[in-house]
Amino acid sequence: MGIRTVRWLTAVYMIAFLIAVTWPGFLLFNRVTPIIFGLPFNLFCIALFIVFGMVVLSLLYHSEQSHDDEKR
């Protein structure tokens, strides 16, 4: 994936994240059941968004780093 694609992907994910955790996006996830890994469904979803966020960020890291290395 090109550096621009990854930057766009990150931006899109972060905007989606923002919409998903605030009103009205979070209404979709705002339930207690099913309880997953001991956590209420809404709390579990937030945790999941954070984990995906880290995956996106590490993708961004590798793309930016190899981009910098090529330039050098």
Added chain:
Amino acid sequence: MERWQIIGLIIAVYLGVTLSIGLLSGRRASKSVQGYVAGDRDFGLLVMYFVLGASVFSAFAFLGGPGWAYSRGAAAFYILCYGVLGMTPYFFIGPKAAELGRRNGYVTQAQLICGRFPSRLLSVLIATLTLIAFLPYITLQMRGAGIVIEAVTDGNVPLWAGAAVAYGVVMIYVLFSGVSAVGWTNTFQGFFMLAIAWSLGLYLPIELYGGVGQMFEQIQAERPELLTVPGLTASGDPWSWGGYSSAIIVSAVGLMMWPHLFMKAFTARSDRTLRRTVVLFPTFQLFLIPVFLIGFAGVLYPASPESSDFILPFMILNSDLPAIVVGLFCAGALSASMSTGDSLMHAAASVTVEDGLGPFIKLSDQQQRRLIQGFVLITGLVAYYFAINDSSSLVVLLLTSYGLICQLAPPIVAALYWRRATTPGVAAGFAAGSGVAIFFFLTGYFGADLRPFDLHEGVLGLIVHVPTMIIVSLLTKPQPEACQAAFVELRENTK
């Protein structure tokens, strides 16, 4: 030996270890302002990770987080939501700021903004608002430390003495070793906090309810209003979606704009280190989940503490754990308070000298360093005065400090990315945004809540801030080409 004496002894050992780490860490740093404030720009990944992570685990998260979960339920979830959002822009802004810092010798955030937009007024304005936002923050960290020590020693060590001892240690290592001490003690304290948050967060629900899932099932059966967002307000009424959502936005915008965090860009060894720190940072958000579990464990507990902020020490003391374990837990809570407090005191003093006084008096490097150390002492004493006296009104101030801090975001972004931004535009926007935030805060404080949709005053400030900055910038004369290019086109020029 009595129970409280064993606990006290463990806390004393913990404080001793922290102090020695703090003092030893400063030996390698140079005796210059760069060494004292920016750690000679030589922090590696481990230290950067814990310096930034420890700030998330402040006394607010450690005492306030369980307190929120306990009394306001799902409202506390907002604390988890803003970390990733707030940290991501730093992936780009951080390395850029660091590069400018290396080139022009910046060690604070205002120096960076005023490097692009030369204005002594702006510099002083930023320094003043930073201090207004910092003071209640430091005070509450100190008070938190005092509360924990008083609670676990059955009142044998009163709040004033506990806060004095814990922050005496902080003061000594910050005075002698500067930011290196902040970095290395935060690393030690970080490990400590994590171990304690996880063990207690899992132990309490299992011990009291038979498991984390069972705990939530029981809460769902008896207090279902606590488990759906946006939860409750402090007075127990349902919280609004506007309040919940704008709290996330303001915190996300403000997170890395806190000067004690932003300034750490100048301490990183390389861009690679900074970026890796950003990628790993969200793990600290996940580490907050067990802290919330501690609070939720208190919900159906038959007895209750006098204030919801005491839920953590309350649950620890009522859990029939051996004194040694209780002592370790308390050391963890102290870690949370001290690792944030040290960073704040250090940043407050640096900002006062570099941005508040720096533009007006010419000082040698040696004098600046001395002056910063003097202000560390002054900041500590002022905060201590408020901490041991009644500081209930300060809690209200703390809630609004994010509203002021997030006003630093538009100037930073404009300085680094917008060519057409001008000094009058940025100054006008900053003043207007802060003014609006303060206006809505004060009217709310005196009983007339004028905020539409219960939005956070910081968001309202930004709504006025950004258009003001853009319009005034476009109406005033563009900056000289060289001045813009030095900041905006940095990346292209260096490679």
